Amino acid sequence: MTLPVADPWYRTESLDPRLWLITEPHVHPIFSANMHLVLGRDADLLIDSGMGIAPLRPVVDAIRPDPGKPVICLSTHTHVDHIGAAHEFETRLVHPAEADELAAPSPYSLKSADIPAPLAAMFTESGYDPLWDYLVDAVPSADYNLSAYAIPPAPATGLVEDGDMIDLGDWQAEVLHLPGHSPGQIGLWHEESGTLFGADAIYDGPLIFAGAGMSMADYTATLKRLRDLPVKIVHGGHDPAFGPDRLHQIIDHYLALWGAA
């Protein structure tokens, strides 16, 4: 089977003068995660690094006004769609609960048939499109080898926990530990603008809460915590950004679904 070539692989979009969204339009929607790039005075911040199917660093450096400036790669958790290109960055932050996975990522296949049946069933039941033959509908180059896909180790150079601050000199955000979807799931809270980077704890699409390493009890506490934040905008790990009304709708929906309202 030959897939078409998609070049460029990544789509980039400026959301405001200092915030960029990078996506992989040719990855299946359930694995197509958002990467956010925040431009700072002393350093830039990349929140998540996608599937690692095509080199990401050149794309990030092309956006950065000063590619010589340090760039921090923060992995919000270590699912395959968030850590693929972490190894391309010198500074790599993650929560301690997921540091082992970042240092030695589990093998993963781009072939949908290789996805364990219970996981595949959960994806379909949670409302996502049927899986394609592969997790991609294109390749980044004609000589790309789908079966050689693997995530290179990217041992953390620093660990971040709840309450830690990410400081770009003129932009500071607080690390929120938001377990549930994964044990070391973190988000970022930029209080000054009321911006929440919700990662896979909260986004405007089917939330994934039942699988290996997931906990509905933890997820319930996480959603209740997010409900109380004075949020103005949420940039999630998947799907488009949304505001506080939608945030509360999503939270109330899942808490009711789980009998935890």
Ligand SMILES: [Zn+2]
């Ligand atoms: Zn995830």
